[in-house]
Structures are given as C-alpha cells and as structure tokens.
Amino acid sequence: xxxxxxxxxxxxxxxxxxxxxxxxxxxxxxxxxxxxxxxxxxxxxxxxxxxxxxxxxxxxxxxxxxxxxxxxxxxxxxxxxxxxxxxxxxxxxxxxxxxxxxxxxxxxxxxxxxxxxxxxxxxxxxxxxxxxxxxxxxxxxxxxxxxxxxxxxxxxxxxxxxxxxxxxxxxxxxxxxxxxxxxxxxxxxxxxxxxxxxxxxxxxxxxxxxxxxxxxxxxxxxxxxxxxxxxxxxxxxxxxxxxxxxxxxxxxxxxxxxxxxxxxxxxxxxxxxxxxxxxxxxxxxxxxxxxxxxxxxxxxxxxxxxxxxxxxxxxxxxxxxxxxxxxxxxxxxxxxxxxxxxxxxxxxxxxxxxxxxxxxxxxxxxxxxxxxxxxxxxxxxxxxxxxxxxxxxxxxxxxxxxxxxxxxxxxxxxxxxxxxxxxxxxxxxxxxxxxxxxxxxxxxxxxxxxxxxxxxxxxxxxxxxxxxxxxxxxxxxxxxxxxxxxxxxxxxxxxxxxxxxxxxxxxxxxxxxxxxxxxxxxxxxxxxxxxxxxxxxxxxxxxxxxxxxxxxxxxxxxxxxxxxxxxxxxxxxxxxxxxxxxxxxxxxxxxxxxxxxxxxxxxxxxxxxxxxxxxxxxxxxxxxxxxxxxxxxxxxxxxxxxxxxxxxxxxxxxxxxxxxxxxxxxxxxxxxxxxxxxxxxxxxxxxxxxxxxxxxxxxxxxxxxxxxxxxxxxxxxxxxxxxxxxxxxxxxxxxxxxxxxxxxxxxxxxxxxxxxxxxxxxxxxxxxxxxxxxxxxxxxxxxxxxxxxxxxxxxxxxxxxxxx
DNA sequence: CCGATACGCATTTTT
DNA sequence: TGCGTATCGG
Numbered sequence: 001x002x003x004x005x006x007x008x009x010x011x012x013x014x015x016x017x018x019x020x021x022x023x024x025x026x027x028x029x030x031x032x033x034x035x036x037x038x039x040x041x042x043x044x045x046x047x048x049x050x051x052x053x054x055x056x057x058x059x060x061x062x063x064x065x066x067x068x069x070x071x072x073x074x075x076x077x078x079x080x081x082x083x084x085x086x087x088x089x090x091x092x093x094x095x096x097x098x099x100x101x102x103x104x105x106x107x108x109x110x111x112x113x114x115x116x117x118x119x120x121x122x123x124x125x126x127x128x129x130x131x132x133x134x135x136x137x138x139x140x141x142x143x144x145x146x147x148x149x150x151x152x153x154x155x156x157x158x159x160x161x162x163x164x165x166x167x168x169x170x171x172x173x174x175x176x177x178x179x180x181x182x183x184x185x186x187x188x189x190x191x192x193x194x195x196x197x198x199x200x201x202x203x204x205x206x207x208x209x210x211x212x213x214x215x216x217x218x219x220x221x222x223x224x225x226x227x228x229x230x231x232x233x234x235x236x237x238x239x240x241x242x243x244x245x246x247x248x249x250x251x252x253x254x255x256x257x258x259x260x261x262x263x264x265x266x267x268x269x270x271x272x273x274x275x276x277x278x279x280x281x282x283x284x285x286x287x288x289x290x291x292x293x294x295x296x297x298x299x300x301x302x303x304x305x306x307x308x309x310x311x312x313x314x315x316x317x318x319x320x321x322x323x324x325x326x327x328x329x330x331x332x333x334x335x336x337x338x339x340x341x342x343x344x345x346x347x348x349x350x351x352x353x354x355x356x357x358x359x360x361x362x363x364x365x366x367x368x369x370x371x372x373x374x375x376x377x378x379x380x381x382x383x384x385x386x387x388x389x390x391x392x393x394x395x396x397x398x399x400x401x402x403x404x405x406x407x408x409x410x411x412x413x414x415x416x417x418x419x420x421x422x423x424x425x426x427x428x429x430x431x432x433x434x435x436x437x438x439x440x441x442x443x444x445x446x447x448x449x450x451x452x453x454x455x456x457x458x459x460x461x462x463x464x465x466x467x468x469x470x471x472x473x474x475x476x477x478x479x480x481x482x483x484x485x486x487x488x489x490x491x492x493x494x495x496x497x498x499x500x501x502x503x504x505x506x507x508x509x510x511x512x513x514x515x516x517x518x519x520x521x522x523x524x525x526x527x528x529x530x531x532x533x534x535x536x537x538x539x540x541x542x543x544x545x546x547x548x549x550x551x552x553x554x555x556x557x558x559x560x561x562x563x564x565x566x567x568x569x570x571x572x573x574x575x576x577x578x579x580x581x582x583x584x585x586x587x588x589x590x591x592x593x594x595x596x597x598x599x600x601x602x603x604x605x606x607x608x609x610x611x612x613x614x615x616x617x618x619x620x621x622x623x624x625x626x627x628x629x630x631x632x633x634x635x636x637x638x639x640x641x642x643x644x645x646x647x648x649x650x651x652x653x654x655x656x657x658x659x660x661x662x663x664x665x666x667x668x669x670x671x672x673x674x675x676x677x678x679x680x681x682x683x684x685x686x687x688x689x690x691x692x693x694x695x696x697x698x699x700x701x702x703x704x705x706x707x708x709x710x711x712x713x714x715x716x717x718x719x720x721x722x723x724x725x726x727x728x729x730x731x732x733x734x735x736x737x738x739x740x741x742x743x744x745x746x747x748x749x750x751x752x753x754x755x756x757x758x759x760x761x762x763x764x765x766x767x768x769x770x771x772x773x774x775x776x777x778x779x780x781x782x783x784x785x786x787x788x789x790x791x792x793x794x795x796x797x798x799x800x801x802x803x804x
Numbered sequence: 805c806c807g808a809t810a811c812g813c814a815t816t817t818t819t
Numbered sequence: 820t821g822c823g824t825a826t827c828g829g
Contacts, residue, residue, distance in 0.1 A: 060818040091819045116817090196819050231818075264817060364815055386817095420805095427805065551819060572816050594815055609816080632814070633820030 008032075008039075015251075015284035016040045019048055019223070022244070022278035024271070025253040028315035029300070029615035030291025030578065033253055034064075037227060038071040040251065044223055045081065052084035054222040056243070059089055060231055062552060064576065068227075077784075083535070086221065090236050091196060092551050094203040097217065098194075099547070104210050105202050110407040110543045112193040113550040117392065118413040119143050119184075119195045125435065126183045132176055145169070146181050150197035151233040151265035153204055156185040190444050191412040200235040207242045218243055229254030229274070233265040241277065248278060256311050257304050260572060260609045262601075272311065287315050289615075291578050293322020296621050299651035300614045306646045307604045324653035325614075325621045327644060333367075333586075333629035337374030340583050343622060344380065344566065347581060355381055359567040359579040361613050363592040367585065368568050375566060385569040391549055395503065395514040396521050400549065402493040403486075406477040407543050410444035419449075422498040425466050430459060434467075446474075473497065486545035487525040494518060524549075571613045582617035584610075587625040588638035610643045623652075752802040753781060760803050 005013060012032060015025045016039050027033035041057060044050040059065045065088045073082040086093060095113070102109050114122070120139040127137045145168075149159045159165055160178035169177045188194060194202060207214040224244050226232065229252035232240070244250040252274060259268040275281050289297045297317040304310065330336035340360060347353045360371050365386050375382045390396060398421055401414035409415070416435070420426045437457050438448045448455050449471050452464050459467070473496070481489050494500050503514045528548065529540045567579065586592055593606035614621055623644060628637050644652070753759065757769050767783040 062818085064818085089819065113819095115819090199819080228818080260816080261818070263815085264819090266818095366814085423805075425805090553818070570816065572818085575818085591815095596815055606816095630820070 005039075008036075009288055011284055011286050011288075012036050015286065016043050018282055018284070019044060019249070019251075022248045022274075022281035023251045023284060024229075024274045024278075024281055025251065025284045025286065026271075026311055026313060027253055027255050027286040028289060028313060029255065029258065029612070030289040030297075031286035031315070032288075032290055033227075033255075033286065034068065034071070036286065037225060037253055038068050038075060041068075041072055041085070041087075041225065042075045045076065050223055052081045053086065054220065055085050055087075055225070056093070056221040056223070057085060057087040057225040057227070058093060058236075058240075059087070059227045061576075062089055062092070064227060065089060065092075089551065090232075090239075091199050092547075094199050094239070095547060095551065098199065098202055098206065101206055101210075101213055104213060105206055106189070107194070107202075108192050108408070110192075112191065112404050112408045112411040112414065113199070113547070114188070114193050114195045114413060115392070115550065116143070116196070117397075118193075121413055121416070122187055123180065123184060126180055126187065129436070129439065130176065130180070130183070132180075137174060137176065137180070142174070142177060142180055145172075145174075145177050146184060147197050148265060149181065150201045151235050153201060153235050153238060155201070155205075156181040186442075187412065187439070190410065190438075190442065192408050192410045192444075193413070197235075200233075200239065204235055204239050204242070207239065214242060218246060222247065223249045223251075225250070226252040227254070230256050230259035230268055230271045231261050231266040232270050233267055234270070237267070237270045248280070250278065256309075257307075257313075257608055258575065258612050260575065260605060260612055262605055268309065272309070285313050287313055289315050289317045290319070292317055292615060292618055293319050295322040295324060295651050296614060296617050299325055299621075299647050300611050302648035302651065303607065303614065303643065303646045304611045307607055308600075309604065322619060325623060325647070325651055327587075327652050327654045328622065328624040329640070330624060330626045331628065333370045333626045334374075336585055336624050336626045336629075337370045339624060340371065340585065340622070341374050341378045341380065343583070344581075345378075347620065353580065355564045355566045357580040358583070359569070359574065359577070359581070359616065360583045360585060361569065361571045361574050361616065362584075362586050363571060363594060363609075364586075365570055367591075371568055371585070375568075380566055381564060382566040382568055385567070385573050389553055390517070390520075391552065393517055395499075395517050399490065399493060399499065399518065399521055400546070402474075402477065402497060403489065403542050403546060405446075405474050406481050406489060406493075407546060409446040409474060409478065412438075412445050415445045415449070418497075419470055422502045424470060426463065426470065430463055430467075433458060481542055485529050485540045486542045487522070487529045487540075489542055490522055490525045494522065571609050574616050575612050578616055578618055580618045581620040581622070582613070583622045583624065584613045585624050586629075587623050587641040587644055588629075589641055590638065592641055593643065607643065607646065610646075757802055758804045759783065760801050766803070 005016070008016065012035070015023065015036050019040075025033070025036065027036070037057075041055060044055060045052060057065075057068065059068065069082050069085070069087055072085070073079045076082065088096075098105065098107070099109060099111075102111065120143055123139040123142050124134075127134055127139065127142070145165075149162075149165060154162060154165070156178070159181050166175075166178065169175050188198070207217070221243055224240060226240060231254070240250065240252075252271070254271050256268055256271050259266060259271070262268060275283065292300075294317045297315055301315055328336075328339050330339055344353075344355070344358050347358075348355075360368075362368065362371075368384055368386070372382065372384065391400065398418060401411075401417040404411045404414040405418065412435075416431060419431060419434075434445050434448050434457065437455050438445045441448070441455050443455070448457055449467055452459065452467060457464075476496075477489060477493060480492055484492070499518070503511050503518065505511070525545060528545050532538075532540050532544075571584075592610065593603060597603050597606045625640050625644075626638065628635055630636070753769060753772065755769050755772060758766060759769060760766050770782040770784050772781045
C-alpha cells in the first residue's frame with residue numbers, strides 16, 4: 001500500500017489520505033478518479049481500521065461498481081473483504097435496504113420493480129380510465145413529470161398541494177397530472193410495485209419517518225463515498241445527507257464539467273453547493289490528465305471555458321504534445337462515413353492500431369446507421385451500443401413477467417402481459433374488465449383472477465374457466481418456487497407455459513432469434529445461480545435474480561465480447577470510457593448542439609457533452625460534419641457546429657478543407673512492413689469493393705433484423721461481404737448450448753486439484769490454487785486468478801480444468 | 805384474435 | 820425515412 005501511494009501525485013495522495021471529514025474531490029477528465037476512489041477505500045480498510053461492511057460506496061452504473069470492486073480486490077489481494085463492502089449503484093444498494101425494511105414502508109418482501117415500459121403502460125391505462133385526451137397526456141411526458149416530482153421528494157399527496165408544480169402543469173395544459181400521480185401511486189401500491197424513482201423516494205421516506213432505522217444505517221455506514229456526484233439528483237443528495245449529517249465521514253467525487261444528465265433530474269448544483277451543506281469540507285482538485293495528449297486536453301479546456309457555471313480548475317497533461325484535432329467537412333453524411341473509414345484504415349497502417357482502438361461517437365443513435373453501412377461495406381468489424389436492451393425484448397420480458405408474477409402475483413403489469421401469452425383465449429376485453437373490476441374494488445388483478453365471482457367480474461362461464469386455469473398455472477409456479485432456485489423455475493416456466501411450444505412452432509428468422517434469446521436468458525439464470533453457489537452465496541431465489549436483472553442495463557454486461565471491433569455509441573454512453581482514437585461525427589448546428597437545447601443552461605450542457613466527447617480521446621481526435629444529410633427521409637443542409645468555433649483554433653487542423661481527397665493521398669505514401677502490408681491488402685480490396693458499390697441505389701435490407709455487431713467472415717475479396725453475425729448480446733454466454741441440459745462436472749477434475757496447481761476456470765480464467773478446505777460436498781478452494789485476484793470457489797459447482 | 809394497412813412522430817437515458 | 824401504435828377487417 002505504502003509503495004503504491006508513492007505513485008500518486010500530491011493532489012491524489014491528499015485526496016486518498018484525508019479521511020477525517022467531508023471531502024469533495026473535483027476530478028478532471030482522465031485524472032485517475034477511479035484510482036483515487038479505489039485506493040481510498042483500500043486505505044480506509046488497511047490503514048484506518050474500517051471494516052468492509054462499514055463502508056458504503058455509491059456509483060451510478062453497475063459497470064462502475066463492478067470495476068471498482070475488481071480493482072480493490074486486486075489492491076488488497078482479497079475478494080472476501082471486497083464482497084462485504086456495500087458497493088453498488090444507488091438503486092441496487094437502496095433496493096437492498098428497502099427489501100430488508102419492507103414492513104416499514106408497507107410493501108411485502110418480494111415487491112416488484114417496474115421498468116419504464118411498465119410505468120408507461122400503467123399510465124396509459126390510467127389516462128384511458130380517466131377519459132383524458134391521450135393526445136395531450138402522453139405517458140412518457142406524464143411519467144417524466146412524476147419522475148421530476150419524485151426526484152424532488154414530493155409524494156402524490158404533496159404534489160397536488162404544491163403550487164409550483166400545479167402551475168407548471170397548467171402551463172403545460174395538463175392540469176390532471178396530480179390526479180394521475182395519485183392514481184398511479186395507488187395502483188403501484190396495490191400491485192406491490194415501485195418504479196425506479198420510488199426506490200429513492202421510499203428510501204428517503206423510510207429514513208425520515210423512522211429515526212430508529214435511519215440511526216441503524218448511520219451506525220452501519222461509518223464512511224460513505226459517492227462517485228459521479230455531478231449526476232446526483234435532489235433525492236440522492238438528500239439520502240446521502242441523511243446518512244452522513246452527523247458523522248460527516250463522506251467523500252464525493254465528480255466533475256462538474258462532465259454533468260450531462262440534467263435532463264434526467266441530475267442537478268449540477270449538488271456539487272457546486274456541497275461546501276455549503278458540509279461546512280468543514282475540504283476540496284481536492286485532480287488536475288493532471290493522464291489520458292490524453294496536451295493538445296486534446298488544452299483544446300477541451302478552451303471549449304469548456306465558454307461555459308459560465310463551473311468550478312475553477314486547470315486540467316493539464318504532461319503526455320506528448322500530440323497532433324492537432326483534425327476537422328473534416330464532408331459533402332454528405334455518406335461521405336462522412338467514408339472519411340472515418342479511411343482514417344481508420346490509415347491509422348491501422350501507420351500505427352498498427354487495432355479496430356478496438358477506435359470509437360465513433362455521435363449525438364443521437366439515429367446517426368449510427370450511416371457508419372454501420374460504411375463499416376460493413378469496408379469489411380471492418382464493429383459493435384454498436386445502445387438501442388433495446390436484452391431484458392426489454394418481448395420474449396425475454398414475457399418470461400421475466402412469469403417469474404415476477406410468481407414472486408409477486410399482485411404485479412399488475414406482469415399479469416397483464418402474460419395472462420394471454422401464450423394465447424389462452426383471454427382477450428383484451430376480458431383483461432380490461434379485470435382491470436376495471438380490480439380498480440373499483442381497490443384490489444389487485446390477481447385477487448380478481450382468484451375470486452371472479454366474489455368481485456362480480458362480468459364474464460361468461462367459459463371465460464371464467466380459462467381465468468381459473470391461468471390462476472392454477474401461476475399458483476403452481478408459486479408452489480414450485482418455494483423449493484426451486486431461479487434457474488429451475490425459469491426452465492419450468494418456459495416449458496409449462498407453452499412458450500417453448502409457441503416459439504418452436506416454425507423457423508421464421510424472428511422465432512429463431514427469439515429462441516436464441518430465451519436460451520440465453522435461461523443460461524443467464526444458470527450463470528447467476530452457479531456464480532453465487534461457487535461463491536457460497538445462498539441468495540439464488542427468483543427474487544434475488546429479479547432484483548438483479550431489474551437494475552441491469554446493456555452496457556454493464558459487456559458480454560465478454562473482447563474481439564477486435566470498432567466501437568460506436570452515443571456520447572452519453574461513452575462517459576467514463578477512453579479510446580486511442582475518437583471520431584466525433586455530425587458536428588452540425590441543430591444536431592450538435594441539438595436543436596432541442598434552447599436555454600443557455602441547456603446549451604451549456606450540450607457543451608459539456610462535447611467536452612466529454614473530446615476527452616475520451618487518448619491520442620487522436622477527429623471532428624467531422626456533413627454539409628448535407630438525410631433527416632427523416634428528407635435531404636437537409638447543415639452548417640458547421642458553433643462548438644467547433646468554441647475550441648481555440650490553434651488546436652485545430654482545418655486546412656484540410658474537404659477532407660476526403662487529402663487523406664487519400666496521404667494513404668499512398670505510407671510504407672508498410674511486410675506482415676502488416678499483407679493484412680492491409682485484403683482491407684484495401686474491401687475498400688475498392690466499397691467504392692464500386694458506392695452507387696446511390698437503394699440498398700435493401702438483406703435481413704429483416706439489423707445486425708448490431710458485425711465481424712466479417714471473408715477471406716477473398718470476391719466473396720459477399722454481408723454476413724451479419726448475431727446480435728452482440730447473443731454471443732456472450734458460453735455455457736450451455738441447450739436449454740434442457742443440466743449442470744454436470746467431471747469429478748476427476750476435483751480429484752486432480754491440489755495447492756499450487758494451475759487451473760483454468762470457464763469464466764474467471766487462469767489461476768493458482770492457494771488453499772483447499774472443507775470435506776465432501778463442501779470442499780472449497782481459494783484460487784488466485786490472474787485477472788481477478790483471489791476467489792473462493794465451491795468445487796462442487798465450479799467449472800474448471802486443471803492445467804498442470 | 806390475428807394480420808394488414810395507415811398514421812404520426814421522431815434527443816440524450818447511468819437506474 | 821422507418822418504426823411503433825392504432826384501427827379495421829377477416
């Protein structure tokens with residue numbers, strides 16, 4: 001530890017070592033923020049005598065939390081301690097607390113988490129029931145307003161009394177929002193469900209209404225750390241205050257210049273006013289950037305200086321000076337794609353760069369299309385982030401809904417979804433009757449489904465029988481879930497509900513992809529149970545599984561797809577990442593900055609977004625814009641973004657003018673070592689192909705499903721290039737090929753194992769056996785994995801092979 | 805209850 | 820343009 005501390009700069013060292021009071025760490029882009037945070041936690045454990053369960057560390061993404069856990073495990077060389085830390089996203093940590101304290105907030109232990117789609121669907125129904133005009137009351141907008149209210153810690157009762165919100169609703173010509181909010185809350189309660197924002201709201205209410213419970217957690221969490229503090233909303237900020245106001249052992253880390261989520265309720269003021277709330281707080285500024293060249297850092301500085309509201313800081317780099325930022329004007333969006341491809345090819349030649357060294361960043365997801373086309377035609381492998389997440393796909397949500405119903409039959413949205421899937425003759429009319437009947441009686445849909453005659457549900461005998469069958473089916477799963485784990489119930493659901501029968505009927509491409517997704521879902525459950533068993537963690541019920549997946553997003557599980565690919569994503573998704581070369585595309589007025597940004601405040605957020613984009617780049621940063629592009633099918637003419645003018649021109653290389661021709665010429669002059677040249681030849685031929693294909697005919701979709709990830713499987717330049725691989729989310733899990741196989745592991749591997757041997761684990765990689773303990777089924781081994789540090793595995797379940 | 809067609813509407817989205 | 824939903828007809 002002491003040795004490691006040597007490698008910190010004075011500011012980093014001070015930030016790590018100051019543990020006696022509140023501290024605010026302003027961490028410029030690329031300034032080693034995560035390193036400081038992880039070392040601070042290690043320092044608290046190693047030097048300050050904190051126990052792991054006394055430390056609460058809050059992040060915004062699962063990815064960030066997992067990364068930090070891994071890094072701390074490495075520093076301390078101990079995964080056991082790391083596992084006991086309270087480290088996770090705001091939502092996952094507070095959800096854990098809410099489950100434990102569910103009685104105090106009037107929920108049952110297995111309450112459901114509604115995702116955004118569930119919330120909107122419920123709102124849609126409420127709006128319909130109230131007879132409101134659905135042109136004015138759009139579920140998304142209403143949900144947004146309710147979300148704002150919750151972020152401001154206003155319950156429905158308080159909302160209808162709140163003058164400011166009422167006025168805003170009148171101005172927006174939606175005076176009924178208060179009423180909708182009331183009904184929405186009631187329906188959530190009877191469904192034993194909360195939405196994402198409720199997790200924060202109820203946590204706040206739990207602590208404010210139950211001083212004893214608050215004290216319990218204040219006692220438990222002796223030190224609190226918060227990452228990405230600039231992205232906290234009022235509710236999160238208040239909860240942190242509830243937990244730290246007495247002891248004030250709190251450290252928040254963030255960068256006001258990277259606050260880009262205000263549209264989701266994040267409040268930049270939280271970081272600006274931290275010192276007013278915590279009176280004796282210390283401020284640390286991490287200003288040395290270790291990521292980017294001097295040019296990139298200084299260019300970004302010159303840009304962000306145009307913003308008014310910010311904490312004064314001076315980010316600098318001692319890396320090489322670096323090249324100027326190249327600005328390219330393209331004639332069209334299509335040509336912009338070509339320019340990027342050409343640059344990638346050139347840098348691969350010149351610097352031997354890998355595909356994975358490149359990122360194409362854009363303001364909106366819709367822009368990905370052109371680049372996807374261009375990359376595919378040139379035969380370059382790529383992956384696109386964004387779009388629908390795995391758990392939002394229809395077939396996946398269907399299965400999950402059955403599981404949700406099993407854990408919480410009162411879950412209205414889950415019930416609505418599956419009561420007639422697969423089709424059992426309970427149509428929309430019947431469903432609406434059930435909903436209305438339930439609402440009138442103030443009970444859940446499940447209650448009505450259970451006793452239709454008691455609630456006078458107006459249905460025929462035949463329908464009543466069908467409803468009874470459904471009720472019996474779910475009851476059966478509830479019974480099963482008392483003894484079976486998540487994976488086992490999942491398999492039963494898929495089989496016994498008729499979902500398998502439904503999607504294995506025929507081999508349409510859609511069905512095939514649905515089959516894959518179901519298989520992957522079951523594999524995911526399998527992995528979930530297996531990992532927890534290996535780690536000797538007993539929480540493998542459906543409820544545990546659901547808690548985890550309801551808070552998971554796509555970017556979190558990077559699917560272990562580490563193959564060499566160009567990355568494409570929105571700038572928002574790129575926050576926290578870095579790439580040797582970054583292309584920021586679509587630098588046009590109205591696109592970036594978005595035309596939606598009207599107020600100066602919004603314009604500053606757009607500028608911060610641009611700042612985030614530039615600072616992702618380590619060595620090369622390219623900006624480009626197109627003079628014309630297709631927008632909603634219409635050709636539109638654009639002009640260069642004002643943001644390019646916001647960068648000091650001494651950091652820009654604009655003399656290229658129309659970029660294409662110039663960069664092409666440079667291509668030809670490059671000398672290549674033989675080996676690299678060999679690899680280049682194919683690529684150049686692809687490139688030639690692409691030029692030939694570059695006619696403006698309509699390029700009809702070969703597959704109805706658009707590939708989100710593409711690896712060329714081509715050896716000859718003559719062969720067809722279009723061979724889309726499966727979705728990136730489908731290629732991840734490596735375990736079972738078949739849904740119906742069960743876990744089995746060869747017992748002789750267990751026999752071969754002994755201290756000092758090397759093993760290769762299916763997921764954790766290669767490691768050395770450190771210790772073996774226990775007998776019979778409970779034999780545990782401590783393995784020191786090369787990449788992950790020490791882990792304890794229950795050999796009964798671990799999947800590994802002994803390699804020496 | 806499903807399929808076909810028409811319409812309307814499109815930022816960013818850690819959880 | 821192109822997707823997701825709304826509505827009508829079989």
